[in-house]
Amino acid sequence: MYAGQTPAEVLRRYHELTGFPRRMPDWATGYWQSNSYYTSQAELLAVAREHLSRGLPLSAMFVDFMHWTHLGEWEWDREQWPDPAAMVAELAAAGVRVMVAVWPHVSPQSKHFADLLDRGLLVHGPDGSLAVFAFADRAEPSGVDLALLDLTQPEARRFYWDRVRENYHDIGVRAFWLDACEPELSEPAGTLREAGARFARGHGTEFAGMFPLFDAQAIREGLDEIGDDESMILERSAWAGSQRYGVTVWSGDIQSTWESLRTQVGAGLNMMASGIPWWTTDIGGFFDADAESEDFRELLVRWFQFATFWPVVRLHGNRHPDFFNSGIFSSGGPNEVWSFGEKAYEVITGLLFFRERLRPYVQQVTDQSAATGMPPVRPLWFESPHDPVAVRVEDQFLLGDDVLIAPVLQRGATSRTVYLPANARWRNAWTGHAHEGGTWITIEAPLHIVPLFVRDGSDLTIDSSWFER
Template sequence: MSVPVFTADGPRAVARWRGETIWLEPVGRNAVRVRATRNAAMDEAAISGLLDLPAPDAAPEIGENAAIVTNGAVRAELRLVKRGMGPALELRFLNTSTGAVLMEEEPPHILWPGTRAYTSEGGDLWRIETRFRAHDGERFHGLGQHQHGRFDQKGCVVDLLQANTEVVVPWLHSSRGYGVIWNSPGTGRVELAANRTLWSLTAAPQIDYVVVAGDAPQAILTDYLHLTGLPPALPDWALGFWQCKLRYETQDEVLEVARAHRDRGLPMDVMVVDFFHWSRMGEWRFDEAAFPDPAAMVAELREMGIETMVSVWPTVNANAATYDEMANAGYIVGARHAPLAGSVFYDRDPPVKNALHFYDATHPSARDYHWGRIREGYVRHGIRAFWLDANEPEMYPMHPEGLRYHAGDGRAVTNAYPALHQKGYAEAFAAEGIDGLMLSRSAWLGTQRHPVVVWSGDVASTFPDFARQVKAGLNMAMSGIVWWTTDIGGFKGGDIGEPDFRELLVRWFQWGAFCPVFRLHGFRQDAATDPKLGHDFLYGGAANEVWSYGPEVEAILARYLHLRERLRPYLRRTMAAASEGVPPLRPLFLDFPDDPAAWDVADAHLFGPDLLVAPVLEAGAAERAVYLPRGATWTCAWTGETYTGGQTVTADAPLDRIPLFLRDGATLPIAEES
């Protein structure tokens, strides 16, 4: 009696062959999930970015040599095929309506290895590679945020490891009409080469991915978000301008800047208090000498219509009052091979480099403990906005193989750290009725379902870095991260007295007014006044207010502050659409998928449905070329001149103007002066 290779388990198809088990199951509306392992059993408790959704009412087709699962627009086929070393299980995915092959596995050699290769890493962990056929002309977008400067990532090798400015959100959209959720928090890489597409995991118990199919990019993106979580509404108080610098040292300084904004008639929604406002890292409370009455500060700011946001790091100073208690309870990320699992960095007390550990955000009780400290140190003063910095977690050198989390081996789970950290805050907000918000430097699958804004990290203050952020933001939009922003002006290297930096700041600020969140930040230098500013973290940075760059710059920046305020009704409509899965900042092809030229545009974008934004990304430029997509008419928001879509125009861009075009007769208060 022969043992069947293929069986059904409810809606799931199961295949067992030569020590490997593969599951195919329908999920969501137009998607199929694949899991595969060489372990004795599938790890169903593994960290997942997917929502726990009811299974679709679909039955697999089981045959002697194949199993087929069809769900909406996608058909997944798992077949036993002849290969040089004997029959092998191979997968392919097709569009249900057209029969077109979307994605299919491809063996690298006629004999060995197969399309899925496993190498033991000890215990239940495997080094895994899975290979797919490459296609000329295929375009790839998403994968989170990376600083390689590419929008279309065909031809790239992308490391799957969280780092400052490198955000791993492993969702990949293909121009061939599908997307892949790589549902593993383990480290690895993806190769999007001309000769193959390869996904790899450094050490994981199993393969876990989802293929989503659809007829248009927005439909595919929306289905992905239904599987991993739709974004909540952004609070109305977060739609305007956020003021930030490294760093405001005292309560008095924070209030002085806010009052100056008010006295100048400049709008502000959020005032950010950066690091070292605390006693020690890991105590998560204000330093009483510098901030003697945080509740009074928060109350005065709120009376001015300004919310207070505080920087919170997940680090715990070995000298902190909480350290022994957390270490004894197992709330600190542990080490598998080394004595220190953390970083060495500056802290306020003692004001030198300290040994810093990280609380273990993969441990539910550690998240509860951390929130308890946040509640006592900040929430009781009225604070509801938290800047979650360094939450990749940022360890240098970063060796995931040396980390031991509550959830498992660092190689297998570390990329989920930021999302689990955010989950702790989101659950506390919901339980305690807090209309809260997080600003985070990292993200993973599902981050978008929490009230989180992601920013692009500590990028340099140069025009090339500015241009890279535009492409990074477009890929974040295609990764479902709809609330995203940057450090306007870049984080490091900008001198407030230098004309070249002032030009960069103006151009970045103009673009920032048309990003989902409008936030000024940086570690500024001022060599003419004090050479230490912008170099020594404990010493701090130079001024970074709207009026810090001279009257000419101040006048331009003030113009865009008021423009953003005039757009608030439009922002509300745009942000409401984001909660349905439509990114506010988005590539042109998302709205114009049938225009081939729109797929090539990586230096301009839509901001909401009615506005095309074309930032000036080169120093000294006074004009720039702008492609206007086919299928719409476009009107210059500054001059009123109208153009037919499907052409490239040259837009004037004097220093005080960013090229903006209105779609199909839309009217927005761009050129009005308040």
């Protein structure tokens, strides 16, 4: 049991028990571009070159699943990715890192399968057969039963890292997307997936939930061994202590709806209060979007405004209008910032340049998180636990001590009410007007404006010019 006089004190004591966050590398506070998925080296480079030719900020490009030979080999498919080292080098020269999807599953067609089975490094079921995940692979689009590497074992973690290092890190990849780490397993109807897994450490009901921790441990300990403190880890799940391995968690394959956007606010703030300070969301949602519709384009802009104030800013999603019938190998169509019409592009471009100007402050706030455990993004009640109004506000948040954000979360809204926490004055970044704390105000918020306030006395000079190119 641990306790404290304030939320910050309670969370610090939690970190003393489970570990403090790793420092976020400077490069990682920039903009991350992704799609589901770029199908080839040529396609990814074409997107990156176009992005950079437009003079837009870019920090990372994503290589998603199916870039590999077989699951469980952790190697590039050289037909579609003929020279990944050259690709990584070209992007690095432009200041762009490459993030690669890494799954813990092993196909029966993997050249490592028999060896891993013989060495007892795969997860089994209660009857001694392999625990499996029925899913597609590069060579098996109709599906195959995939085994799961038992990362609760140090020997398996070493094997995993060695493959990741020699095929990705050694050519300059500096970010690892540890997907399907819940872990993904198939289960008979009416049973829990955990009940059908037997790890070396114990029963699935005891250890399956910890799998993302072991997954991150394998990569982080490998990085530490070679002195790399600049690489990032992205996961879909986490466990108590994941923060000590520098894990960034994203909220998974969420629907492209206004309801989903509203849910992201609480999801992110709950992660902050739970000791996981690096969090992000798929801007625009992952599926069920009509990229040509004005409704989705409005949603995308409002989602981008929300996401701009979190530790990691990442555009990702499958934009196929018939997602569920598009097939596992559907890349989903264009998902670049210029793909959604001129009106959206103009606003998003302003947000990208605003984020660049905000990055020194974001780095300052994330550095504070690494040192003290204080979350970089905070619910109002975290800073004002004795303010009876602040504790009820669920759709606003603070970035660090000085920046208050009230994202627009309703379709068609052009204004919203904002609560300004007590014991401070707050300056509207768009108008320059200062308001007393402890009050509600209503402000105009047409599509290009995200309601944004700066604490009076802050060194930040944020104003409307920060949103200009």
